[in-house]
Amino acid sequence: MMRKGFQLFIVCVLIGFSSEAQKKVIKNIKKSVSQQGIESHMYFYASDELRGRNTGTIENRIAARYIAERFRAYGVKPVDQQNGFFQEVGLTRTKIPNEAKLTVGDSVFNLWDDMIFTSPATLEIDSVNYVFVEYGTAADFEDKDFEGKIAVGIYALPPEGQRLERDEMVSLLKEKGAVALLELYRPSKFDWPLLINYLSNDSYELNTKEVEESNFPVGWIVDPNLERLKFFRESDSLPISLSIRGSQIDHLTVPNVVGYIEGADPKLKDEYILISAHLDHVGVKNVVPGEDSIFNGARDNGIGITNMLTTAEYFGKNPPKRSLLFLACNAEEVGLLGSEWYAEYPLIPLRKTVYNINTDTGGYNDVTKITVVGLNRTNTTPELIKSGQPFGLTVIDDQVPEENLYDRSDNVSFAKKGVPAISFDPGYTAMDDEIKKYYHQPGDEPQTIDYEYLTKYCKAYIYAVYLLTEMDTFKWTEGDKYQEAGEELYK
Numbered sequence: 001m002m003r004k005g006f007q008l009f010i011v012c013v014l015i016g017f018s019s020e021a022q023k024k025v026i027k028n029i030k031k032s033v034s035q036q037g038i039e040s041h042m043y044f045y046a047s048d049e050l051r052g053r054n055t056g057t058i059e060n061r062i063a064a065r066y067i068a069e070r071f072r073a074y075g076v077k078p079v080d081q082q083n084g085f086f087q088e089v090g091l092t093r094t095k096i097p098n099e100a101k102l103t104v105g106d107s108v109f110n111l112w113d114d115m116i117f118t119s120p121a122t123l124e125i126d127s128v129n130y131v132f133v134e135y136g137t138a139a140d141f142e143d144k145d146f147e148g149k150i151a152v153g154i155y156a157l158p159p160e161g162q163r164l165e166r167d168e169m170v171s172l173l174k175e176k177g178a179v180a181l182l183e184l185y186r187p188s189k190f191d192w193p194l195l196i197n198y199l200s201n202d203s204y205e206l207n208t209k210e211v212e213e214s215n216f217p218v219g220w221i222v223d224p225n226l227e228r229l230k231f232f233r234e235s236d237s238l239p240i241s242l243s244i245r246g247s248q249i250d251h252l253t254v255p256n257v258v259g260y261i262e263g264a265d266p267k268l269k270d271e272y273i274l275i276s277a278h279l280d281h282v283g284v285k286n287v288v289p290g291e292d293s294i295f296n297g298a299r300d301n302g303i304g305i306t307n308m309l310t311t312a313e314y315f316g317k318n319p320p321k322r323s324l325l326f327l328a329c330n331a332e333e334v335g336l337l338g339s340e341w342y343a344e345y346p347l348i349p350l351r352k353t354v355y356n357i358n359t360d361t362g363g364y365n366d367v368t369k370i371t372v373v374g375l376n377r378t379n380t381t382p383e384l385i386k387s388g389q390p391f392g393l394t395v396i397d398d399q400v401p402e403e404n405l406y407d408r409s410d411n412v413s414f415a416k417k418g419v420p421a422i423s424f425d426p427g428y429t430a431m432d433d434e435i436k437k438y439y440h441q442p443g444d445e446p447q448t449i450d451y452e453y454l455t456k457y458c459k460a461y462i463y464a465v466y467l468l469t470e471m472d473t474f475k476w477t478e479g480d481k482y483q484e485a486g487e488e489l490y491k
């Protein structure tokens, strides 16, 4: 215990020491970065007019255009001379069925109010029977005739035995000739409208992966007070009809925004520090009729983009030794797809990207801190800790490891390829009400941001980038799960 404490003390003393060159940089950052500039980015970027910058919308492209034109103004250059600042990301979009009707005897069940189908499918089936399969244990499927019929079950854990996995259930039912599976769902944690809202979002994949319409529809029927459970258990002699229509699979592209500032050192300029933040958010959704429906995403990720632009402006005037590669990633909220695309199709060979410092935030609840997700996963811990000090901020590690935040943002797309990566985020110490109030909520608006704090945060980020560009080498911490990928990438 003693020894560890003593070592920590030495580290703190060393970190606290700034060289003359560093003092000059700190002074320059303090003088150069203005709160008004930061507010101006944010009030445009998280405005109602940009309507939540949802992937695939025109407002998402306007957001990308804003970033590109700020890059141009600040002296950031496009990597791709031909296509300029935009790297188009190829996506496949899936819309779930938007028309469906189920009748059982005289009872009618409507789409959205009573049920939902969660994958694209088409079906038209009249006057068949259904088979009630209870909780879906293996025994529930035995000795039953499913040929041409619909299976109806309960989406819950069985009182005894084990429920089959969804995939197992579907392939078993297909094998036995069934045509669809409907499950009675009793909402617990989420209420039904909220769940519908979530499940009815379009889903996306990179267009390099195959997406097919399922020939076996699976749906949920809401059953808040278990009346429907009683009904379906008793009514399997009634004729049942089901029609499902309107699902759609299409292709589109959305822009990543990519640019770079060339390093000042003739040798080191061939190494790039990747500065990333996602540019998209979740758009407009009518969760509660009559209430604010625009998800502005001031925190998520207006902060990341504001910070990226502020950083670009500073280094455009003060190029560091190494080169800086700026990547505003698209389609993050729908599955980290823009960064995955860039990592697959990098505009500069990935092995020249020596480090990734990302920003992504659902919110902050401690304006004395900066939270670095992955603080101790690379050899940059001392530099990152040091970066907050001149601006009165304490850099801390991720306090909610159970949320698995490292794997939930764009940094992971680069980590998987071996690039040492972290996310340098505004200070949070817990997933508390202050975070939940804004995280993916329409209230995440520009006027709710603490700009004095955001300014300090941006300054610390710039200083962190400076300190990183001065480092000798970048490495994963011994034993990290991405260490091997790193050795492979840079060998």
Ligand SMILES: [Zn+2]
Binding pocket: 278, 300, 301, 332, 360, 361, 362
């Ligand atoms: Zn985000």
